[in-house]
Amino acid sequence: MYTEKVMDHFMNPRNVGEIVQADGIGEVGNAKCGDIMRIYLKVDNDIITDIKFKTFGCGAAIATSSMVTDLAKGKSVKEAEQITNKMVAEALGGLPPIKMHCSNLAADALREAINDYQSKKESEQDE
Amino acid sequence: MNRIYFDHAATTQVDQAVADLMFEYMTDKFGNPSSIHGFGREAFSAVDKARQQVADLIGATPEEIYFTSGGTEGDNLAIKGIAYANKNKGKHIITTSIEHHAVLHTCQQLEQEGFEVTYLPVNDEAVVDIEVLRQAITPGTILISIMYANNEVGSIQPIEDIVRLGHEYGIDVHTDAVQVAGNYPINVTDCPVDALTLSGHKFYGPKGIGAIYVRKGTRILAIQQGGGQEKNLRAGTENVPGIVGLGLAAEVAQREMVDRVEQISNLRDQLIRGIMKSIPDTKINGHASNRLPGNVNFSFIGVEGESLLLNLDMKGIAASSGSACSSGSLSPSHVLLAMGLPHEVAHGSLRITLGRHNTEQEVNYLLEVLPPIIERLRSMSAWDGQSYSKKQEDYCSNCQLK
Ligand SMILES: Cc1ncc(COP(=O)(O)O)c(C=O)c1O
Ligand SMILES: [Zn+2]
Numbered sequence: 001m002y003t004e005k006v007m008d009h010f011m012n013p014r015n016v017g018e019i020v021q022a023d024g025i026g027e028v029g030n031a032k033c034g035d036i037m038r039i040y041l042k043v044d045n046d047i048i049t050d051i052k053f054k055t056f057g058c059g060a061a062i063a064t065s066s067m068v069t070d071l072a073k074g075k076s077v078k079e080a081e082q083i084t085n086k087m088v089a090e091a092l093g094g095l096p097p098i099k100m101h102c103s104n105l106a107a108d109a110l111r112e113a114i115n116d117y118q119s120k121k122e123s124e125q126d127e
Numbered sequence: 128m129n130r131i132y133f134d135h136a137a138t139t140q141v142d143q144a145v146a147d148l149m150f151e152y153m154t155d156k157f158g159n160p161s162s163i164h165g166f167g168r169e170a171f172s173a174v175d176k177a178r179q180q181v182a183d184l185i186g187a188t189p190e191e192i193y194f195t196s197g198g199t200e201g202d203n204l205a206i207k208g209i210a211y212a213n214k215n216k217g218k219h220i221i222t223t224s225i226e227h228h229a230v231l232h233t234c235q236q237l238e239q240e241g242f243e244v245t246y247l248p249v250n251d252e253a254v255v256d257i258e259v260l261r262q263a264i265t266p267g268t269i270l271i272s273i274m275y276a277n278n279e280v281g282s283i284q285p286i287e288d289i290v291r292l293g294h295e296y297g298i299d300v301h302t303d304a305v306q307v308a309g310n311y312p313i314n315v316t317d318c319p320v321d322a323l324t325l326s327g328h329k330f331y332g333p334k335g336i337g338a339i340y341v342r343k344g345t346r347i348l349a350i351q352q353g354g355g356q357e358k359n360l361r362a363g364t365e366n367v368p369g370i371v372g373l374g375l376a377a378e379v380a381q382r383e384m385v386d387r388v389e390q391i392s393n394l395r396d397q398l399i400r401g402i403m404k405s406i407p408d409t410k411i412n413g414h415a416s417n418r419l420p421g422n423v424n425f426s427f428i429g430v431e432g433e434s435l436l437l438n439l440d441m442k443g444i445a446a447s448s449g450s451a452c453s454s455g456s457l458s459p460s461h462v463l464l465a466m467g468l469p470h471e472v473a474h475g476s477l478r479i480t481l482g483r484h485n486t487e488q489e490v491n492y493l494l495e496v497l498p499p500i501i502e503r504l505r506s507m508s509a510w511d512g513q514s515y516s517k518k519q520e521d522y523c524s525n526c527q528l529k
Pocket of ligand 2: 035059452
């Protein structure tokens with residue numbers, strides 16, 4: 001039911017882990033629904049130089065987390081903001097329709113992390 | 128890679144002798160049991176023999192056995208048939224919240240038709256409380272339908288007590304024994320239920336064939352109309368290959384019952400002990416000891432079930448889970464939730480169901496590969512099993528699970 005690409009990202013996920021002093025952290029989902037994703041960013045000159053994730057969830061949840069971090073790494077914050085759940089699914093060669101809940105979290109988690117980075121930056125500038 | 132099958136509650140491999148016999152009744156001996164000629168008589172006596180074999184498996188008489196297309200039809204026929212036949216006496220049915228959908232959805236349909244249904248709660252080991260059952264009985268109660276043992280967590284219900292109580296009030300008792308028949312001893316003389324459902328593919332027989340036992344004198348109506356087969360209770364030309372297969376599977380199961388139960392429950396206990404010892408933060412689901420011989424069910428905190436199944440599948444191991452994502456539905460198993468498990472723990476369940484071909488080596492192989500899989504999934508998990516308890520009541524904002 002999963003494509004080879006999904007299984008590859010599921011079994012060999014890219015960018016797993018945490019960033020200790022992250023510039024932005026985004027979290028979506030809830031354990032009750034069976035999926036939580038947390039994404040950590042390191043940003044330098046508005047470029048995402050490092051990105052890591054931790055996910056509690058099914059095959060689709062883990063594979064999309066892995067793919068979204070791969071897509072965002074090295075991009076400018078502006079570019080990364082444009083990444084959609086649809087782009088993540090397409091990069092994985094498609095996801096089963098039944099997995100819409102779990103598959104539609106990864107780009108949201110990334111956007112949350114970017115929002116967190118931007119609000120931290122603004123509050124620094126205010127000081 | 129060797130494939131290991133640990134999903135015997137889902138279905139089992141047809142016994143070779145059973146398959147051979149079925150083939151014979153599809154090719155050479157293809158007659159219709161209703162025909163008067165030799166081909167027909169040949170098929171008729173084969174069906175007769177199978178009826179005896181199935182009756183022997185559960186201590187019934189052949190006149191009390193009716194063939195159906197499997198467990199689902201059996202549950203439908205027993206429950207609707209008894210409900211319709213007794214609707215002038217009352218319209219209340221009692222069942223449990225942990226039944227298979229074949230029972231739950233049948234009861235929901237009867238509710239649409241004006242019956243009233245009570246879904247009993249269970250305790251944290253998935254067992255019904257007799258006193259709670261007693262309190263649910265009303266003057267209008269016509270049927271109690273409670274599964275003999277649960278397909279997900281294996282807990283065996285106190286069916287003898289349930290039957291005694293039902294009969295004290297003159298209420299018929301049906302039991303879904305689909306997971307039990309052929310896998311664990313049942314006897315309708317010692318445990319005098321009025322109706323019982325069984326299914327061939329759960330004990331090395333074919334899919335799409337099963338039977339109901341209906342105690343002599345029990346009022347029941349047909350739910351489909353057609354020819355007069357199965358004494359007018361189940362119209363339709365008999366599935367002769369399926370029926371002879373079911374019969375032989377029943378005979379083999381009965382002959383090997385004692386040995387199988389011992390061998391399989393030993394493996395089960397070895398597996399349970401092994402998992403408890405090697406993996407921290409696990410919860411066993413179901414009754415500690417009074418459970419089906421082949422059933423092992425665990426929740427691993429911080430791990431989601433489908434991820435776990437995919438990892439096991441990569442190692443050649445076939446198992447199952449009650450997580451939402453593995454069931455294809457949006458909510459985790461209704462059985463685990465009824466036992467009071469939080470959703471997030473239900474999402475992390477793993478069901479291993481052992482069968483007669485499983486070996487100690489296979490169990491040891493699982494015990495070798497499982498701990499590192501759990502450890503790896505936990506190391507990448509965003510849920511540590513703790514921090515979410517405060518949010519337990521809420522679903523995430525973009526969640527469709529409400
Ligand atoms: C407890 C229980 N009841 C009913 C059924 C349905 O049986 P069948 O698959 O033969 O329709 C099953 C099997 O899936 C079961 O486990
Ligand atoms: Zn999922």
